[in-house]
Amino acid sequence: MRRLLVLAPLLLFTAGCGVVRSSETEATDAAREVARRAGELLYGQRPRAAEDVGRAASGIDGVEVLRVTGTSTHDGDGVDVVVRTPGSTYNRWRDLEEVTVLRCFVVRVSPKSEWGAAPRDVDCPDGPPLTFAPPPEPPRLPREELRARLPRVPEAGRADEAEVRRTLAALELEPAIRTEVKADGGRVGILLSVRGSGFDAQDCLLARVGPGATEVWVPPRIQRMPGEGGCSVDNALDPQPPPH
Secondary structure, X not given: OHHHHHHHHHXXXXXXXXXXXXXXXXXXXXXXXXXXXHHHHHOOOOOOEHHHHHHHHHOOOOOEEEEEEOOEOOOOOOEEEEEEEEEEEOOOOOOOOOEEEEEEEEEEEOOOOOOOOOOEEEOOOOOOOOOOOOOOOOOOOOHHHHHHHOOOEOOOOOOOHHHHHHHHHHOOOOOOOEXXXXXXXXXXXXXXXXXXXXXXXXXXXXXXXXXXXEEEEOOOHHHHOOOOOOOOHHHHHOOOOOOO
């Protein structure tokens, strides 16, 4: 009878709380959460090659990249990245020390992916984590050369768009440098830019040729962040006010 009285509270505790989850299961959930957050950091609508996605994933804290499949984010189903992440837990009632696990998950990077979607569990592939070469350095934008060669227009004159385009052609810019020219009201605006990461400030150079003034400048960093519009030919013609 005494044994039944001792067991009764334990049975009530188990019935009230449900099945007790193991520490390993909880640690796996923690590892899955690391992978899920990595998926959020990789999420985006900008097209990226598989190597760029793998390189970005390998730079996330706590993430090892073991496999990358696919060609680019916008081809087919996108890019699948197998990541290995750590998870740990400690329950003082049942664990002598912290329980730590390493688990693998598939993170899909595609414009069709759902924000915050749970990654799929997979067996970890054999072999060490992948390594990626650093991305190539972007070409230097020729600020001083552009300033020296752009035409000067007298106060009563008008900027000639064709002459500006010939000046840019004579600079023999690298193919990775995108050029945009726009004429407006006797002035000509110029944008030179290189493709950015989509996360950091873009590298760009603005210029404006107009009556009495030829100017070349780099917009403030905050204006060169994605979505701010600083790296645009319209900003060359009518500059945004400086940030405070």
